[in-house]
Amino acid sequence: xxxxxxxxxxxxxxxxxxxxxxxxxxxxxxxxxxxxxxxxxxxxxxxxxxxxxxxxxxxxxxxxxxxxxxxxxxxxxxxxxxxxxxxxxxxxxxxxxxxxxxxxxxxxxxxxxxxxxxxxxxxxxxxxxxxxxxxxxxxxxxxxxxxxxxxxxxxxxxxxxxxxxxxxxxxxxxxxxxxxxxxxxxxxxxxxxxxxxxxxxxxxxxxxxxxxxxxxxxxxxxxxxxxxxxxxxxxxxxxxxxxxxxxxxxxxxxxxxxxxxxxxxxxxxxxxxxxxxxxxxxxxxxxxxxxxxxxxxxxxxxxxxxxxxxxxxxxxxxxxxxxxxxxxxxxxxxxxxxxxx
Amino acid sequence: xxxxxxxxxxxxxxxxxxxxxxxxxxxxxxxxxxxxxxxxxxxxxxxxxxxxxxxxxxxxxxxxxxxxxxxxxxxxxxxxxxxxxxxxxxxxxxxxxxxxxxxxxxxxxxxxxxxxxxxxxxxxxxxxxxxxxxxxxxxxxxxxxxxxxxxxxxxxxxxxxxxxxxxxxxxxxxxxxxxxxxxxxxxxxxxxxxxxxxxxxxxxxxxxxxxxxxxxxxxxxxxxxxxxxxxxxxxxxxxxxxxxxxxxxxxxxxxxxxxxxxxxxxxxxxxxxxxxxxxxxxxxxxxxxxxxxxxxxxxxxxxxxxxxxxxxxxxxxxxxxxxxxxxxxxxxxxxxxxxxx
DNA sequence: TATGAATGCGCAATCGGTTGTGCAACTATT
DNA sequence: AATAGTTGCACAACCGATTGCGCATTCATA
Numbered sequence: 001x002x003x004x005x006x007x008x009x010x011x012x013x014x015x016x017x018x019x020x021x022x023x024x025x026x027x028x029x030x031x032x033x034x035x036x037x038x039x040x041x042x043x044x045x046x047x048x049x050x051x052x053x054x055x056x057x058x059x060x061x062x063x064x065x066x067x068x069x070x071x072x073x074x075x076x077x078x079x080x081x082x083x084x085x086x087x088x089x090x091x092x093x094x095x096x097x098x099x100x101x102x103x104x105x106x107x108x109x110x111x112x113x114x115x116x117x118x119x120x121x122x123x124x125x126x127x128x129x130x131x132x133x134x135x136x137x138x139x140x141x142x143x144x145x146x147x148x149x150x151x152x153x154x155x156x157x158x159x160x161x162x163x164x165x166x167x168x169x170x171x172x173x174x175x176x177x178x179x180x181x182x183x184x185x186x187x188x189x190x191x192x193x194x195x196x197x198x199x200x201x202x203x204x205x206x207x208x209x210x211x212x213x214x215x216x217x218x219x220x221x222x223x224x225x226x227x228x229x230x231x232x233x234x235x236x237x238x239x240x241x242x243x244x245x246x247x248x249x250x251x252x253x254x255x256x257x258x259x260x261x262x263x264x265x266x267x268x269x270x271x272x273x274x275x276x277x278x279x280x281x282x283x284x285x286x287x288x289x290x291x292x293x294x295x296x297x298x299x300x301x302x303x304x305x306x307x308x309x310x311x312x313x314x315x316x317x318x319x320x321x322x323x324x325x326x327x328x329x330x331x332x333x334x335x336x337x338x339x340x341x
Numbered sequence: 342x343x344x345x346x347x348x349x350x351x352x353x354x355x356x357x358x359x360x361x362x363x364x365x366x367x368x369x370x371x372x373x374x375x376x377x378x379x380x381x382x383x384x385x386x387x388x389x390x391x392x393x394x395x396x397x398x399x400x401x402x403x404x405x406x407x408x409x410x411x412x413x414x415x416x417x418x419x420x421x422x423x424x425x426x427x428x429x430x431x432x433x434x435x436x437x438x439x440x441x442x443x444x445x446x447x448x449x450x451x452x453x454x455x456x457x458x459x460x461x462x463x464x465x466x467x468x469x470x471x472x473x474x475x476x477x478x479x480x481x482x483x484x485x486x487x488x489x490x491x492x493x494x495x496x497x498x499x500x501x502x503x504x505x506x507x508x509x510x511x512x513x514x515x516x517x518x519x520x521x522x523x524x525x526x527x528x529x530x531x532x533x534x535x536x537x538x539x540x541x542x543x544x545x546x547x548x549x550x551x552x553x554x555x556x557x558x559x560x561x562x563x564x565x566x567x568x569x570x571x572x573x574x575x576x577x578x579x580x581x582x583x584x585x586x587x588x589x590x591x592x593x594x595x596x597x598x599x600x601x602x603x604x605x606x607x608x609x610x611x612x613x614x615x616x617x618x619x620x621x622x623x624x625x626x627x628x629x630x631x632x633x634x635x636x637x638x639x640x641x642x643x644x645x646x647x648x649x650x651x652x653x654x655x656x657x658x659x660x661x662x663x664x665x666x667x668x669x670x671x672x673x674x675x676x677x678x679x680x681x682x
Numbered sequence: 683t684a685t686g687a688a689t690g691c692g693c694a695a696t697c698g699g700t701t702g703t704g705c706a707a708c709t710a711t712t
Numbered sequence: 713a714a715t716a717g718t719t720g721c722a723c724a725a726c727c728g729a730t731t732g733c734g735c736a737t738t739c740a741t742a
Contacts, residue, residue, distance in 0.1 A: 008488065010728055021692045026729060036731090037690055054487050059465045060410060061728035063401040064697050079429050085420035089447050101461060103444055106430050120442060124400045146395050147349065235631065261632065268635040278636075290576065291602065294609040295619075295636035351698055362722045367699060377701090378720055402698035405727050 009055045018046050029057065063125065073126035074104045075117045077133045081261050082289050083304055087132060087154065090310045111135045122147045128317050130154050137161065150320060152313055156203055157327050164312045166304045167329040168204045172211025175284045178300050178337040179255045180219060182282045191254030192227060194245060197238055197263030200230040205259060208286055212257055238266030255282035261289045288335055302332040350396045359387050370398060404466065414467035415445045416458045418474045422602050423630050424645055428473060428495065431651045452476045463488045469658050471495050478502065491661060493654055497544055503662050505653045507645045508670040509545045513552025516625045519641050519678040520596045521560060523623045532595030533568060535586060538579055538604030541571040546600060549627055553598055579607030596623035602630045629676055643673040
């Protein structure tokens with residue numbers, strides 16, 4: 001261990017201590033010493049010294065000189081559900097594996113916060129910016145373009161940068177199919193099936209609604225507009241929306257397609273408050289939460305395939321696609337459906 | 342909007358465009374122009390120019406020169422529960438409010454990852470490092486000390502840096518009291534009450550066990566060692582531990598103190614698998630999850646007061662405490678206990 | 683014993699801001 | 713009209729790393 005330094009140790013200090021030069025020390029410490037024909041002996045001496053003195057490279061200086069920060073940036077709506085928190089964790093783990101550093105910023109689905117976060121990330125010269133679930137990814141992509149930084153969209157697609165998203169329509173179709181299978185088992189035909197949660201403006205919600213419609217159509221069922229309730233991402237809104245729905249219809253839906261765990265929270269709360277039995281109603285949720293699964297094993301959930309999505313993202317970080325508007329869909333996995341293998 | 346530049350715009354470019362000098366441009370852009378007696382007219386001209394050309398300060402260069410990065414670092418075990426994700430979000434929001442940037446790194450309760458993350462944070466010259474739930478905070482504090490960086494502990498305390506933690510013992514006492522009240526209501530005296538989850542080595546778990554013991558002692562109850570099962574933070578381990586416990590004892594405990602939502606997940610799963618009625622067993626959980634609350638309204642939960650904890654943390658960031666070993670406890674709130682106001 | 687090549691390392695410029703200092707040009711004072 | 717103070721700005725030296733280039737040795741070859 002070194003003596004506590006008030007001033008951080010630099011390559012100049014090490015050069016002095018090693019009776020060498022800053023350029024040599026630099027080459028040794030960043031691994032380019034062989035190419036610069038530094039003798040192994042001197043290199044070892046400097047490495048030992050650096051270790052003993054607790055030297056740590058000043059990344060700001062390195063970034064400035066190299067014109068590469070070594071930082072990957074990500075903006076994210078929130079951390080507080082399993083989908084987004086897992087995105088953040090997997091992203092960070094993979095970046096770390098490659099020796100990159102990550103900066104993640106939560107922007108609360110707020111366009112102004114998204115822009116501000118992107119501005120800061122660009123100021124810190126991130127090498128790539130991943131926009132996850134951005135309300136308007138194209139604005140961010142344009143900011144990045146102006147700064148010469150590559151951006152990528154995740155979860156919600158854009159038209160100005162490559163996008164990795166879930167196969168929302170197909171996923172929703174499968175989830176709806178599972179719900180309808182259950183409904184048929186119960187032999188309660190003609191009952192209402194409610195789609196609830198998400199935002200009508202957002203691409204994923206629209207796609208999932210379309211998948212929902214198509215699955216019903218496949219069984220000769222038509223879907224009423226009143227059965228589609230994209231009441232935004234908030235437990236209270238889902239709770240209120242369900243209350244209103246049941247008030248209008250005079251009875252519970254037989255099955256529900258719940259679009260996100262945050263909506264699920266409101267739905268479950270409302271059912272509990274009204275003392276309804278959770279098992280009387282067939283529920284599917286587009287998103288996965290293991291605690292919800294534990295509490296309600298008959299709940300069918302679509303688990304989005306985060307590891308694969310992040311892997312594809314890094315493929316594009318390594319080799320940017322020629323087509324900047326390319327969109328890749330990753331299939332989510334159905335959980336809790338006994339008819340699925 | 343500016344023409345797309347291949348090379349980023351610098352203050353030198355702006356100086357040329359404005360027919361001024363780099364030092365003047367710098368002063369204007371970082372707000373010190375009044376102190377440097379730059380005329381308002383020139384300042385405005387430069388600001389307009391910067392805006393029009395889409396200039397963005399290179400934070401690496403600024404950090405290098407100022408010897409201040411403007412970055413606050415935080416290490417965190419995980420994002421995937423409401424407690425830690427809320428810590429990350431509130432921390433980031435507060436830092437942003439103060440114009441600071443944050444870097445958060447998940448280290449999976451792994452000492453090696455914690456050290457590595459701290460090393461990187463120090464290389465990026467964070468101005469403060471917050472160690473949240475670190476397995477060995479003192480190691481990190483020492484690394485920071487050697488680098489002349491202030492560190493602070495959150496959630497789990499250390500002895501080498503100031504710590505903000507929850508009032509674990511008192512919180513556990515209250516939670517246990519609530520459980521025992523319920524038990525008495527049911528008039529099923531003499532039944533077993535199980536403490537399950539957490540790590541025997543970790544300070545919080547030990548304190549909570551102590552609070553659990555004290556609350557029972559307060560009612561003249563002694564606590565068997567076999568009723569204390571700190572089986573680590575993992576759903577599967579809690580599930581297995583409960584299975585083993587019930588196997589040994591021959592019956593379910595009448596009440597359970599579940600130490601974390603991750604343990605709760607395993608507990609609930611096991612109960613479901615065994616087809617036990619959740620309402621036959623009185624449950625308390627030290628940590629809060631709104632989805633769990635929705636599914637199980639009779640579940641009593643201690644919600645740790647994250648906003649207050651973060652506020653205290655920033656108080657210390659602003660004015661470091663004289664005593665570096667100071668420890669502050671923040672009272673968590675009990676949720677779902679009808680006897681509490 | 684020259685000559686050319688390879689080895690081993692240091693010099694100095696550079697990345698893009700920041701900031702102490704100095705120096706004109708003006709204004710106010712006597 | 714001479715002096716002192718103020719206003720408005722530019723110069724140049726940093727911050728700590730990186731890297732093109734060059735120079736002195738040593739080694740191999742003729």
